[in-house]
Amino acid sequence: MATAPVATAPVTTAPPMVESAPTPGPAAPLVWQNLFVDHFEGPVGTPAGQWHTMTGWNDAVLDGEGRLEVSRLAQIRSTSGWVLPAGTRVRVSASLVMPDTSRNYAAIWVQHPNPADPREIDVIESYGPKKTGGAQLGSHLCYDETLDNAVDECGAAGLAPELWPVAQDFADGAKPxxxxxxxxxxxTVGGDRVLFQAADGSGNQAYSVTSNPDPRRVPSNAVPFHLRLSNKDVDPxxxxxxxxxxxxxxxxxxxEVQYPTATS
Known part of the structure; x- marks a missing residue:
């Protein structure tokens, strides 16, 4: 009598152990790097060393207590100018107090000095407490050098400024x-928006405003941009x-800057 074959279990090989990849954590935030810093330290009455006076204007001088006094009819420009790679994030900041008059207006602004493509970012400018606008921020795409002709030539060319009054965002007694x-x-160099903010020394924010998208309002990497501090008279x-x-x-x-990375 034939005997039934004995069933045998198949030979198996255990699969190789595969270590699971760790779950990636949140990406480390990009760190701001200082490109330009001025705390205006120095003897009273001396010019700021990292700036030069614009032709036809008064100089701004140190007050001897770590501040720069930008007096009436003064305008200075940062000696350094910067051409940065496209994609570089730029943060221009200043701590300042504006004049309490309404006879002149003062400002800190970013200038992109290309005569064929002028761009200006007004970080903040003030016309004083008695003016309807008071203080404002924004940007210009055009400079109308023709005076007293009652024609808005930049606006007619479709290059009007984009401006926001912001004095109303500050509490009484704590205005600019x-x-x-x-x-x-x-x-962002090569970008199309500007983010404007103001905060006190404790980080309490007065406003946060983002401009409408328009690449013409942002400095490119074709020419260096500079900083300006100015204090002009209003028309009489x-x-x-x-x-x-x-x-x-x-x-x-x-x-301050955050340079682009290969993965950003």
Whole structure:
């Protein structure tokens, strides 16, 4: 009698052990790097060493207590200018107090000095407490050098400024001409928006405003952009009485950057 075959279990090989990949954590935030820093330290009455006076204007001088006094009819420009790779994030910041008059207007702004393609970012500018706008921020795409012809030539060319009044965002007694605030403008080289912010020394924010998308409002990497601090007179017919301090005082100015990476 034939015997039934004995069933045998198949020979199996255990699969190789595969270590599971660790779950990636959150990406480390990009770190701001200082590109330009000025705390305006130095003897009273001396010019700021990292700036030069614009032709036809008064100089701004140190007050001996770590501030820069930008007096009436003063305008200076950063000696350094910067051409940065496309995709670089830029943060321009300043701590300052504006004049408490309404006879002049003071500003810190970013200039992209290409005559064929001028771009300007007003980090903050002030016309004083008695002006309807008071303080504002924004940008210009055009400079109308024709005076007193009652024609908005930049607007007619479709290059009008984009401006926001912001004095209403500050509490009474803490307006831009009453106390120091930290003002910021952030943009990406080759981008199309600017983020404007203001905060006090404790980080309490007064406003956060983002411009409408328009690549013409952001410096490119074709020419160097500079910083300017200025304090101009308004036209006599627009000057208003009041106030006693016509100077803008600047505590510090910085330019910080986040360079693009291969994976960003």
């Amino acid at each position: 001409w009453d106390s120091y605030w930290e003002y910021h403008a952030e943009f 017919q627009h000057a208003l009485r009041g106030g006693s301090r016509s100077s803008m005082y600047v505590d510090w100015v910085t330019v």
